[in-house]
Amino acid sequence: MTTELKGRPPDGSVGFLHVDMDAFYAAVEIRRRPELRGRPVVVGGTGSRGVVAAASYEARVFGIGSAMPSTRARRLCPHAVFLPGDHSHYSEVSERVMAILRDVTPLVEPLSLDEAFMDVRGASRLLGPAPELAAEIRARVLEQEQLTCSVGVASTKFMAKLATERAKPRVGPAGTVWGPGVHVVAAGTELDFLHRLPVTALFGVGPATSRRLLRLGVETVGDLASLPEAAAVNALGTAAGRQLHQLANGVDERPVVVNRAPRSISHEETFARDRHTAAELEAEAARLADAVARRLRTSGLQSRTITLKLRFADFRTITRSVTLADPTDGTRDLVAAARELLAQIDVSPGVRLLGVGASGLVEASARQLSFDDETPAYDAAEQVTDEIRNRFGPSAIGPAVAIRSDRGLRSPSDGDQRWGPAAD
DNA sequence: TCTGGGGTCCTTAGTCCA
DNA sequence: TCTGTGGACTAAGGACCC
Secondary structure: OOOOOOOOOOOOOOOEEEEEEOOHHHHHHHHHOHHHOOOOEEEEOOOOOOEEEEEOHHHHOOOOOOOOEHHHHHHHOOOOEEEOOOHHHHHHHHHHHHHHHHHHOOOEEEEEOOEEEEEOOOHHHHHOOHHHHHHHHHHHHHHHHOOOEEEEEEOOHHHHHHHHHHHOOEEEOOEEEOOOOEEEOOOOOHHHHHHOOEHHHOOOOOHHHHHHHHHOOOOEHHHHHHOOHHHHHHHHOHHHHHHHHHHHOOOOOOOOOOOOOOOEEEEEEEEEEEEOOHHHHHHHHHHHHHHHHHHHHHHOEEEEEEEEEEEEOOOOEEEEEEEEEEEEOOHHHHHHHHHHHHHOOOOOOOEEEEEEEEEEEEEHHHOOOOOOOOHHHHHHHHHHHHHHHHHHOOOOOOOHHHOEOOOEOOOHHHOOOOOOHHHO
16 A cells, blocks of 8 residues: 655655764764774763763663763773763864765754754755765765764655664674665655554654553554544644654655754753752852853844753752843843842752753844943943953853852862863 | 753643733 | 633743754
8 A cells, every 4th residue: 555645755756864973972082082993982971960972882782872871871881981072072073064964955954963854855856866865975974074874865854864763773782783874765665664663763752652652552653643633632732642643644744944043042050969058059050141141142142031940859840930021142131030030949958950041032133222221331241251251261251150259160170060061 | 770961842821911 | 891712921841852
């Protein structure tokens, strides 16, 4: 049976690519330090409370995977090399890889530093069929960056992403089996491919959703596809129910979006030891708010809604937010909002994580000045501090309230995790 | 076991207002 | 003037992704 799928290109060809770097952060570190080649390498999880950001295939053989607590990873493989992440370096490498993709088509949608969708329907008319372009991209990334990637090719974004899983190296007890590198789901075979997969293969089905679906007897994508849409909506809500039911039937009309505007900017940090006093947390909140404000200014954005996030020692997580009358990118405004929100919360049980976020973003030029606006003077001061930090590093200068009497500005040597704003 | 950081999107509930 | 309704907005939390 061949079912006509919506969202498939009119000529029935496979025009969407999903490119995914293999063990990206670990591979970049190994490239930098060739003596690590062949050894289990783990990026992240160097602090006492960290988790694994990426593991080389040699480390995965021991059962180490991303998002695993570092304590567990160390137990599984004590002789692995644990490295702190170097986000800015990965960003640079990612930018160069994305440039290789944009050489093929401008229709590239990065999903993260190591992953992107491409719409090659137009490009393949000039440059050749999509599977050949996929192989060409792999070869160029390997040649120019000495890094491997896997590419899925299909008639929709979602099918291409699933195809990538088939292209990837596979880890078993016997070691790593290298995948084909490119996997094509031919037009017309999508549902055969899709319906055998477990429902957790669908983008958006995590532990909570799969538990709910299991109650309906849904275990595979095929089970979900044969369910009436109303039943899925009933179990999962309108948006998720409808979306997942469509995906299960191979329907995915989402286009590749080239310039996705950010919806929020945030910084959060898990402390090496819990904080119990408002004074300590105020200093941390000011430092995080300052980092968020700096990123707003760098991005040319302003925010109306400021959110404070706390995770207590028992892992209970709360957020408190405030919406301002006017959008802002000023350190002074963000610090004030964060402190105000913090003042409403009892922190005595102990706080393990603090975060500051900005949402309701608008372009900076859209902001309206009022007659009594005193921000221009602060704008000038913040421009100067931004320049000082660009030149001498992020800890060269900061808001006075972020300075703790015992240590001055916080630095990564505190023993807290190192991926936060102080490390960039 | 003991659980990061930076995001996105959705749901629910309350309030305000036409 | 009172009541009902629905939309817009805000706040908080949850689920999910890499």
